[in-house]
Amino acid sequence: MGKKVVIVGAVAAGPKAAVRIKRLDFSAQVTLIDEDSIISYGGCGIPYYVSGDVPDEKELRSTNFHMVRDKDYFERAKGVTTLTRTKALTIDRKNKKVEIESLETGARDWLDYDALMLATGTEPFVLPIPGADLDGVFCANNIHRAVAIKERIAAGKVSSAVVIGGGAIGVEMAEALKDLWGVDTALVEFFDQLLPNLVDWEMAAILATHLRDNGVAVHLGEPAREIIGEGGTVAGVRTDKRTLAADLVIMAAGVRPRAELARAAGLHVSERGMIVVNDHMQTSDPAIYAAGDCVEITNLVSGRKFFAPLGSLANKEGRVAGDNIAGIPSTFAGGVGSFIMKAFDMSIGSAGLTLSAARAAGYDADISLTSPVDRAHFYPIHGIACFLMVFDRRTRKALGLQGIGPMGDGILARINGAAPLLCAGATIEDFNTIEMAYSPPFSAAIDSVNAASYVAENLCDNRMRKIDMREFFEYMKDPTVQPDWMMLDVRHPKESQPCVDRFGAERWLSLPYDQVRERWRELPTDKTMVVLCNAGTRSYEVQRFLDQVGGPSAVVLAGGINVVKRIDGDLLPGSAG
């Protein structure tokens, strides 16, 4: 008789481990159980199913050779005993057995195990506000709910929707509703930015503008206070500032790890509710493994534990757990939370720590913000991508990279390049020489990732002095906050003159980049020059020059006007994207 393996949870990590174990050890008796009737599905595909990009929910749970991964498939093709609509009630660790209950019949049974694996995933966090239980309020965390949402829309019952929560799922759902169904869609977010904890303000501000440009009403810093109903059905959402009409509300306020089974069994569960595992994916009981969204993993940048509920990691963790259960020593060291997302015509991604997370973790963190051309600028198809690198000024360690740019795999290519270096604890200097492949249709000769670290290095060495985007926007709203600032616009006069005209020569000076060496003595000496250009590179060169010739004090608008106009296309004349 082979080893008895019981796996609780059959979405991603669970099935991955189950089939890996069977391939490694044919004799293993693997039982996969799940409360749901629908198993082994791509949860990340739900927004694309709701949008209609994916016509049939079955595609989310099919192989790429078009077999539906249901109970029958796991049993017939994989040799895995599969119990759906079955709940694991308790674990008897002493006698190594799990009590299960059929959700169909109520029948209970005990399953013996030599190894048990918990892949219990997450549950959506439902905001404790009035009306959260109204008809028409949905989480988007499983296929049943996705089907219900889509049926409601397809039936013509939804003309307006509110998404509560501006995380990845919230943004994807807002796009799905607006873009493909034309639903009047608003998104409300508690924090003052989209994708909190995933990216920093600058990236999120560009994303918010892009969503608004595509017709999604984005309301930031506006927690939903109440979901309003009429006759038991949702009618609207009230924030501190407004009431939004809604026939449909998507509750996308985040997810929480499901660890109740582990906790009841006395396994070590973290304060924040995640199951604690070692790098073999073993819990505090060596016969019990856990993997997927329910566990905490090591953040390889900070060394701290974190919650990274990502399908990519769940599969990797599941495979490592499967290896170890089958007797192959295999380790999962942790991750950096690599993330990528489509939003209308843009893609946005990140890896590692955000500035705020880095500061909270005690780093002397700062950012480099860049906005390079995303391929050789002479190649006919190109665009601007914006990158934000987080680094530690004290140790020169690279802490994170974020990017937003045109839809396609260009941002992915940089996040994927950065992630392995971040995992390895790389410094800015390591990023300077990271070898990104180059050819004009794909990148500039100096890749965006290298360019980002060059700026970080120049900042670390105090060769570059900058003001950040938020400071610039605050100044533009109220110039009196910085009475000694003067904008020094080094772009071509055709670009800079409209700004001089609008803001006045006492605030906005035009001096083209290639004339600075001849004409710098014309500059006022009693002001701080805020040097501006499109991407920030000419500005840096001018700042360096002024430093070295003893010109007026100067700082660079980091990221340049490319970023400004992507956050607010109306702020500067002649610069709308």
Next chain:
Amino acid sequence: MGKKVVIVGAVAAGPKAAVRIKRLDFSAQVTLIDEDSIISYGGCGIPYYVSGDVPDEKELRSTNFHMVRDKDYFERAKGVTTLTRTKALTIDRKNKKVEIESLETGARDWLDYDALMLATGTEPFVLPIPGADLDGVFCANNIHRAVAIKERIAAGKVSSAVVIGGGAIGVEMAEALKDLWGVDTALVEFFDQLLPNLVDWEMAAILATHLRDNGVAVHLGEPAREIIGEGGTVAGVRTDKRTLAADLVIMAAGVRPRAELARAAGLHVSERGMIVVNDHMQTSDPAIYAAGDCVEITNLVSGRKFFAPLGSLANKEGRVAGDNIAGIPSTFAGGVGSFIMKAFDMSIGSAGLTLSAARAAGYDADISLTSPVDRAHFYPIHGIACFLMVFDRRTRKALGLQGIGPMGDGILARINGAAPLLCAGATIEDFNTIEMAYSPPFSAAIDSVNAASYVAENLCDNRMRKIDMREFFEYMKDPTVQPDWMMLDVRHPKESQPCVDRFGAERWLSLPYDQVRERWRELPTDKTMVVLCNAGTRSYEVQRFLDQVGGPSAVVLAGGINVVKRIDGDLLPGSAG
């Protein structure tokens, strides 16, 4: 007086160093010299200029803010003294001066230096065959020649062309001629594959088929023996097998480092003609630096020196040389030769060692060949990308990754992800957990890079046994070479039956994947089953199953039918791409 810096060569590494030095040390007196009148250009853009994608050659030497980087620009905007049409004749190392000659006037002069930098680049290798000097034979290595080629085509003088050499430039030039000008284009290559040393046969074979599908006549293993002329002008190219008509011949037989100045000065030059530098980019004379295509660098996979004439590396090396010249200690450790290229509707890339290079370097090298869906298969826009990972069976070290797939940044995203790990000496297991960002529009939950290393691991552990593509093609050409093989096609019968019909049931057996567990006893036991499916994943699972139940001996067709049909769309019925 500041430090005197002389830089010989003003294409990529030279200008990069010059402007970096000026930013770091304003007092430095930097002189940049070049034999050409045209400097600081994107040589990699030449095929796109010839094709017409880039209308004006000036764009190849402009900044992204549309200033032409000429002598005047470097002097006015950068403060760098720039001498074009000027040749460096000799280096007097003892007295630290360089003799230069004006190619306009013949006037000679000596320039003193505190630091000298050689960025002398490469020269094209012109095959020593008759006719190489005929009118109409061009290298594509500088802008003057590119202009001449384009003028000739635009004047309607070119109806047929032959490209000699199937390296990256040869392939790009063939595309430029065929795709945008409709010129009847042939490509001849000495080796039996395109992109020798950059990728292995399987990847190159897919590329060759794609070029042929797009109308380029590709002749492999056919060295050009003679260029035939008529009245001093090119009329054709003769190989061992045929004579090809040609009004234009592009000589793209590779490049050689230019080290004559270094050699004459007694600096250390390698046997293969590259300037030897340390990781500060210093030559054997500490006052003389070298960077760019003329130097040898360390291959971070093999530890050996190699020749990597890539614009991306030239810029990085130039920056490091500039740092050190300006007094900032900075190092360049080496590279893995990351490479990416567009070819019609596909992109192809690589990093690290090829199988043949790895074997030549003494590794017990093998490959994993995979052909996964390049995004979530349920996402409406997706394709197949093929990957080849090279690894060392003895040490389990990952040695290289190659990929070919639909045009876009998808292959780039995987090469960029692999390169930092290869630089760090990663093992297969490190690749198993490399964190590639995931979302359905960008990748599968198990990224192609992870999938490639999973297969490599299964091969290393002898869990997977395979036959390689070349063996399969040889067998299909002549089944008698492997009389005990039988194809076991585990695809859906709709896909497998046409093969059974064509090749006969004694050679080609259909047994659908999900029926193997029930029906494996029907298989003949006196044959070796070559298990086939689209991507190879089902095949592996079936092989593992047969191993463990004591079924017939089985091997997997690595890479699967996805690769077969991309190499030869006619070989199998019903499988044309």
